[in-house]
Amino acid sequence: xxxxxxxxxxxxxxxxxxxxxxxxxxxxxxxxxxxxxxxxxxxxxxxxxxxxxxxxxxxxxxxxxxxxxxxxxxxxxxxxxxxxxxxxxxxxxxxxxxxxxxxxxxxxxxxxxxxxxxxxxxxxxxxxxxxxxxxxxxxxxxxxxxxxxxxxxxxxxxxxxxxxxxxxxx
Amino acid sequence: xxxxxxxxxxxxxxxxxxxxxxxxxxxxxxxxxxxxxxxxxxxxxxxxxxxxxxxxxxxxxxxxxxxxxxxxxxxxxxxxxxxxxxxxxxxxxxxxxxxxxxxxxxxxxxxxxxxxxxxxxxxxxxxxxxxxxxxxxxxxxxxxxxxxxxxxxxxxxxxxxxxxxxxxxx
DNA sequence: TTATCATGGATAAATTATATCCACAATCAG
DNA sequence: CTGATTGTGGATATAATTTATCCATGATAA
Numbered sequence: 001x002x003x004x005x006x007x008x009x010x011x012x013x014x015x016x017x018x019x020x021x022x023x024x025x026x027x028x029x030x031x032x033x034x035x036x037x038x039x040x041x042x043x044x045x046x047x048x049x050x051x052x053x054x055x056x057x058x059x060x061x062x063x064x065x066x067x068x069x070x071x072x073x074x075x076x077x078x079x080x081x082x083x084x085x086x087x088x089x090x091x092x093x094x095x096x097x098x099x100x101x102x103x104x105x106x107x108x109x110x111x112x113x114x115x116x117x118x119x120x121x122x123x124x125x126x127x128x129x130x131x132x133x134x135x136x137x138x139x140x141x142x143x144x145x146x147x148x149x150x151x152x153x154x155x156x157x158x159x160x161x162x163x164x165x166x167x168x169x170x
Numbered sequence: 171x172x173x174x175x176x177x178x179x180x181x182x183x184x185x186x187x188x189x190x191x192x193x194x195x196x197x198x199x200x201x202x203x204x205x206x207x208x209x210x211x212x213x214x215x216x217x218x219x220x221x222x223x224x225x226x227x228x229x230x231x232x233x234x235x236x237x238x239x240x241x242x243x244x245x246x247x248x249x250x251x252x253x254x255x256x257x258x259x260x261x262x263x264x265x266x267x268x269x270x271x272x273x274x275x276x277x278x279x280x281x282x283x284x285x286x287x288x289x290x291x292x293x294x295x296x297x298x299x300x301x302x303x304x305x306x307x308x309x310x311x312x313x314x315x316x317x318x319x320x321x322x323x324x325x326x327x328x329x330x331x332x333x334x335x336x337x338x339x340x
Numbered sequence: 341t342t343a344t345c346a347t348g349g350a351t352a353a354a355t356t357a358t359a360t361c362c363a364c365a366a367t368c369a370g
Numbered sequence: 371c372t373g374a375t376t377g378t379g380g381a382t383a384t385a386a387t388t389t390a391t392c393c394a395t396g397a398t399a400a
Binding site (some may be wrong): 003009035036076089090096101103107115124127129148156 | 171172173174177178179180181182185189203204205206207216236246250254257259260261262265266268269270271272273274276277278279280283284288290291292293294295297298299301302306307310311315316318319322326
């Protein structure tokens with residue numbers, strides 16, 4: 001069982017976008033280049049994040065992606081669910097019913113205890129993921145990471161950001 | 171992201187084997203039939219469980235599988251790790267290093283904060299899985315499940331168990 | 341008008357999960 | 371010993387999923 005590599009990419013991109021000032025954007029192609037990822041494929045994930053309301057997209061020559069809400073209100077669970085889908089990792093196939101001896105459906109109204117136990121454990125995972133906020137990850141990075149790495153990240157943002165376009169009237 | 175179906179099968183088989191008296195076994199082919207699973211493929215998972223020390227196998231016409239230790243000391247984490255492998259679900263590809271600006275390795279001695287956060291959340295999942303004991307699942311099943319279902323499970327064990335062979339001296 | 345960028349669909353390649361088969365070793369019954 | 375039953379392990383085929391690419395389209399700023 002493993003998470004898709006898209007999750008790692010999505011989190012890194014979201015963390016990068018958290019460094020933007022209000023309204024500014026970074027194009028998807030720049031994000032792909034920053035992590036040496038396939039642009040076409042990364043866009044798929046960025047679109048998933050946008051569809052989930054985590055990112056906003058701005059079309060046009062000055063467009064790109066930005067966070068749709070404050071980093072304090074974006075958790076790793078939000079990102080994982082946007083990329084991987086909402087389904088739980090454990091999916092009960094109800095194989096308890098597959099034996100040669102067939103019982104009526106009424107014998108299976110209570111949920112399978114194995115499913116209950118597995119989902120209970122998975123709930124703990126989701127709770128922990130929901131507690132990991134994007135804002136905390138960015139703050140820890142700026143505080144603890146190597147200064148050269150922090151400087152490089154800031155330089156990337158400064159180089160590729162597109163400032164907020166003025167609100168164009170009619 | 172999803173767990174393989176083998177996990178569900180492995181847990182059901184282990185729970186079934188927990189109903190055996192000391193030393194008795196059930197052949198893998200009977201377990202496969204009980205859950206309408208591919209015998210050849212289920213055996214792969216049973217072998218993985220045996221290799222991990224969760225099950226014991228007994229060859230020969232009176233052979234089969236049984237728990238290698240008490241159900242109280244078998245957790246869902248043990249089974250999941252035996253079937254899925256020990257690797258974490260989140261695997262850090264160190265894509266933080268992949269940008270066009272290359273920094274020396276010394277700039278990356280501190281672990282990636284995203285990896286740390288993801289593994290911290292995953293740890294909560296493993297802890298919760300480790301707390302789910304096979305003995306509790308079996309006890310809950312006998313106490314709460316539909317009596318017809320419990321009776322069917324007991325009948326299956328009674329029909330297919332192979333009693334412990336007497337210790338044969340030289 | 342032109343260049344840049346996001347969107348969405350179609351599709352191919354690579355990887356992993358699922359499933360099957362076969363030759364072999366171990367064990368027990370007769 | 372012989373034959374039947376069972377687990378072991380490797381090789382291999384099939385299906386599903388993930389990863390990656392491409393192209394046509396619409397939106398927007400210069």
